[in-house]
Amino acid sequence: MTEAALRFTGASLGYHGVPVLTGIDLAVPAGQHLALVGPNGAGKSTLIKSVVGLAQVLGGTATVFGRAPGRARDLCAYVPQASDLDPDFPVTAEHVVLMGRYRRIGWWRPTRAADRQAARDALTLVGLAGQAGRRFGLLSGGQRQRVLLARAVASEPRLLLLDEPFNGVDTVSQHAILVALRGLSAAGTAVVLSTHDLALARDLADTVCLVNGRQWAAGPPQHALAADTLRQAYGGNAIDVDDRRTVLVEP
Numbered sequence: 001m002t003e004a005a006l007r008f009t010g011a012s013l014g015y016h017g018v019p020v021l022t023g024i025d026l027a028v029p030a031g032q033h034l035a036l037v038g039p040n041g042a043g044k045s046t047l048i049k050s051v052v053g054l055a056q057v058l059g060g061t062a063t064v065f066g067r068a069p070g071r072a073r074d075l076c077a078y079v080p081q082a083s084d085l086d087p088d089f090p091v092t093a094e095h096v097v098l099m100g101r102y103r104r105i106g107w108w109r110p111t112r113a114a115d116r117q118a119a120r121d122a123l124t125l126v127g128l129a130g131q132a133g134r135r136f137g138l139l140s141g142g143q144r145q146r147v148l149l150a151r152a153v154a155s156e157p158r159l160l161l162l163d164e165p166f167n168g169v170d171t172v173s174q175h176a177i178l179v180a181l182r183g184l185s186a187a188g189t190a191v192v193l194s195t196h197d198l199a200l201a202r203d204l205a206d207t208v209c210l211v212n213g214r215q216w217a218a219g220p221p222q223h224a225l226a227a228d229t230l231r232q233a234y235g236g237n238a239i240d241v242d243d244r245r246t247v248l249v250e251p
C-alpha cells in the first residue's frame, strides 16, 4: 500500500494539553487536495499546525508519509495567512521565495544558480515572474499571498499546507493560486488548505473535512458539504442554493 501523505486516526489536537479538535479520521493520498471547512474558531488552523508540530497531537495518531509530524518537516511546506506577516519586510519578492530554498542548502550557504532558477520557476507558477525584483511590502495582499505560496513551492514539498490562502485575495490572485495548486497536485504534491469558501472547497478538493470542535464529516465534497451536515456543524440553517453555492444563515 502506498503511504498516505497525511493520515489522522482518531486524533485529538490542541495546545498545552487541552484539546480543541477531536475525532479526526482522514487520509490524504499523494497528489490529492483536502479542504478544511468550518466556522471561525472551529479548529482548521489547529489541524494544519499539528502537521508541522505547532499544535499538539494529544490522542490517536497523526502521520505524515508514515512519520510522526515533527519528523516530517522536511517533506512539508506551510503557507501561513499573509496577514500574519509584516508587510514592511525590506526584501524583494524573489528574496522571499529564495528563503524556501534555505532548508535545502542551509541558510549560511550562498544560493546557487539552481536555487535562483527554482525561485523564478515558483514565481512563474503563481503568475508573478514579472514581479521578482519588487519589494515584498509594495505588492498587493493577493500578490503577497502568491509570493508566500511560491516560497513554499520552491522548497519542493511533498505535502503543502495552506491556512486560508484565499482570505482577502482578489479574483485574479485567487485564480492564480487555484491554477498553481492544480498544477502542483497534478505533479504529485498533496495539498491541505483551510477555507471559509464552501463553493471553492467543493470545486477544488478531492476530500472535504468539516470541523467545529470535532470532525463532523470527511469525504467527497457532495457528502461532507450536504446541507444537513453543514447545518449541524455550523449550528445554523444551510440552504443549498443551486448545487454549487451553499449559503449559511444564522439560526
Ligand SMILES: Nc1ncnc2c1ncn2[C@@H]1O[C@H](COP(=O)(O)OP(=O)(O)OP(=O)(O)O)[C@@H](O)[C@H]1O
Residues within 6 Å of the ligand: 015, 020, 038, 039, 040, 041, 042, 043, 044, 045, 046, 047, 194
Ligand atoms: N496557540 C494557541 N493556544 C491555545 N489555544 C489556541 C491557540 N491557537 C488557537 N487556539 C484555540 O483553538 C481553537 C481553534 O482555533 P483555530 O485557530 O484552529 O480555528 P480556525 O477554524 O482556524 O478559526 P478561523 O477560521 O477563525 O481562523 C480556538 O478556540 C482558539 O482560541
